[in-house]
Amino acid sequence: MIAVRPNLYQELAQELAPIFESRADEWDKTRTYCWDNIPHLVDAGLMGMTLPREYGGLGASFHDCVLVIEEIAKACTLTARIVVEANMGGISAIMAYGSKFQKDYCAPIVLAGDKPAICITEPEAGSAATEMQTTARKYGDRYILNGTKHWITGRGVSKLHLVFARVMDDQNNDLGIGGFIVHRDLSQDINPKGFEIRRREHTMGLCGMPEAELHFNDVEIDEAFALEPKSGYHKGFAELMTAYNSQRVGAGTVAMGIAAGALDRAKNYLKSREQFGRPLSEFQGLQWMIADMDTSVHASRLMLHEAARSAETSPTGFPDMNLAARAKLFASEAAIKTVSDALQMFGARGYGDQEPLERMYRDVRMFTIGGGTAQVLRNQIAGQALGMKTPQTRTGYLDQAQTSPFRVVGE
Numbered sequence: 063m064i065a066v067r068p069n070l071y072q073e074l075a076q077e078l079a080p081i082f083e084s085r086a087d088e089w090d091k092t093r094t095y096c097w098d099n100i101p102h103l104v105d106a107g108l109m110g111m112t113l114p115r116e117y118g119g120l121g122a123s124f125h126d127c128v129l130v131i132e133e134i135a136k137a138c139t140l141t142a143r144i145v146v147e148a149n150m151g152g153i154s155a156i157m158a159y160g161s162k163f164q165k166d167y168c169a170p171i172v173l174a175g176d177k178p179a180i181c182i183t184e185p186e187a188g189s190a191a192t193e194m195q196t197t198a199r200k201y202g203d204r205y206i207l208n209g210t211k212h213w214i215t216g217r218g219v220s221k222l223h224l225v226f227a228r229v230m231d232d233q234n235n236d237l238g239i240g241g242f243i244v245h246r247d248l249s250q251d252i253n254p255k256g257f258e259i260r261r262r263e264h265t266m267g268l269c270g271m272p273e274a275e276l277h278f279n280d281v282e283i284d285e286a287f288a289l290e291p292k293s294g295y296h297k298g299f300a301e302l303m304t305a306y307n308s309q310r311v312g313a314g315t316v317a318m319g320i321a322a323g324a325l326d327r328a329k330n331y332l333k334s335r336e337q338f339g340r341p342l343s344e345f346q347g348l349q350w351m352i353a354d355m356d357t358s359v360h361a362s363r364l365m366l367h368e369a370a371r372s373a374e375t376s377p378t379g380f381p382d383m384n385l386a387a388r389a390k391l392f393a394s395e396a397a398i399k400t401v402s403d404a405l406q407m408f409g410a411r412g413y414g415d416q417e418p419l420e421r422m423y424r425d426v427r428m429f430t431i432g433g434g435t436a437q438v439l440r441n442q443i444a445g446q447a448l449g450m451k452t453p454q455t456r457t458g459y460l461d462q463a464q465t466s467p468f469r470v471v472g473e
């Protein structure tokens with residue numbers, strides 16, 4: 063493992079980027095996971111770089127990680143997403159809220175190259191994640207997991223799965239939502255009994271990353287693998303989801319990194335391609351587009367860095383929820399526009415597969431959907447801005463209307 067000073071993480075990623083870039087189109091076209099990139103990430107210490115040193119990580123901050131993710135996303139979106147989930151997703155929740163046994167168990171798996179899967183979404187519970195129906199029933203020292211998750215990133219390639227489920231006691235009382243660590247042994251291709259990976263989604267972008275439907279049919283989990291939040295299951299989902307704020311910053315950074323990569327390519331192309339006897343870079347219409355793209359990448363980067371840095375002073379150790387939501391919302395929407403404009407500058411060449419722009423355009427489209435949609439993030443930001451709750455269920459909304467101090471008398 064290389065010991066690096068924080069200002070060198072970014073340089074390390076820059077050194078690796080050309081390796082990742084060289085095969086980015088291949089993973090996309092063949093829809094295969096970039097297994098060959100994993101040893102590079104492991105050797106550089108980037109898988110689990112944010113894990114504490116006592117567990118074998120580099121003890122790097124989320125801000126360090128964001129610097130790395132941007133450099134890799136410019137080159138290969140797929141590899142950048144792996145770095146996000148090996149530092150900021152399920153593993154960050156386990157390292158923050160798990161028992162010593164769980165940390166000792168999970169950290170080495172990630173440091174050796176695993177991209178853990180975080181399993182929240184269900185067919186009937188997408189944006190309304192707390193309406194999940196997957197259950198974990200307690201029997202003695204075991205939990206029995208039943209339910210279906212879908213759109214889970216890492217189908218068949220992830221060993222560790224952090225599965226969120228509704229915890230029921232033996233009297234069938236609903237105790238709240240907790241996380242359960244399910245380990246799939248890839249070396250022997252063995253799933254825990256009752257854990258089934260079904261269909262792979264056919265995605266428009268990020269084609270090398272398998273998305274899947276997972277089924278849990280009476281899967282037995284030893285209680286040692288139950289991630290019970292400190293505040294108990296009742297309020298626990300909110301606590302565990304603080305870890306998700308880091309994943310949002312990571313996802314926003316991948317989007318920003320794709321946009322930054324597209325902008326670099328567009329700037330070079332404008333200087334090399336001539337029309338009407340002049341380089342394209344001399345046309346003011348295109349110069350102004352570059353100015354807008356440059357400004358939006360810069361603004362995204364500042365917001366993402368601010369959100370990442372907020373973890374350093376926050377009581378949870380994770381980025382501030384509102385800063386993370388704002389940064390992901392802004393960066394993901396801005397990136398779609400920037401990549402689209404970059405593609406435009408290449409004309410027909412951008413639309414074809416001679417250039418990576420068409421892949422980047424398909425890849426970047428995901429980031430206003432996965433990890434909290436743009437609309438759900440707006441609900442959260444609006445609630446914070448207005449200083450009020452923004453319940454989305456019909457009953458929640460009606461209850462709030464009844465008690466709101468702003469209610470019009472006689473309504």
Ligand code: FAD
Nearest residue numbers: 180181182183188189213214215431432433434435437454
């Ligand atoms: P819905 O919730 O059905 O929403 C449909 C539309 O309605 C959206 O535009 C949404 O913004 C809008 N909408 C819904 N409610 C409101 C509201 N109250 N106000 C305004 N608009 C609203 N999930 C995981 O658990 N783990 C993963 O690893 C994972 N990876 C993913 C990878 C990809 C590539 C994608 C695309 C998704 C992934 N997801 C994952 C699922 C993702 O988190 C969900 O898609 C997302 O939460 C939205 O849920 P949904 O698709 O069911 O849309």
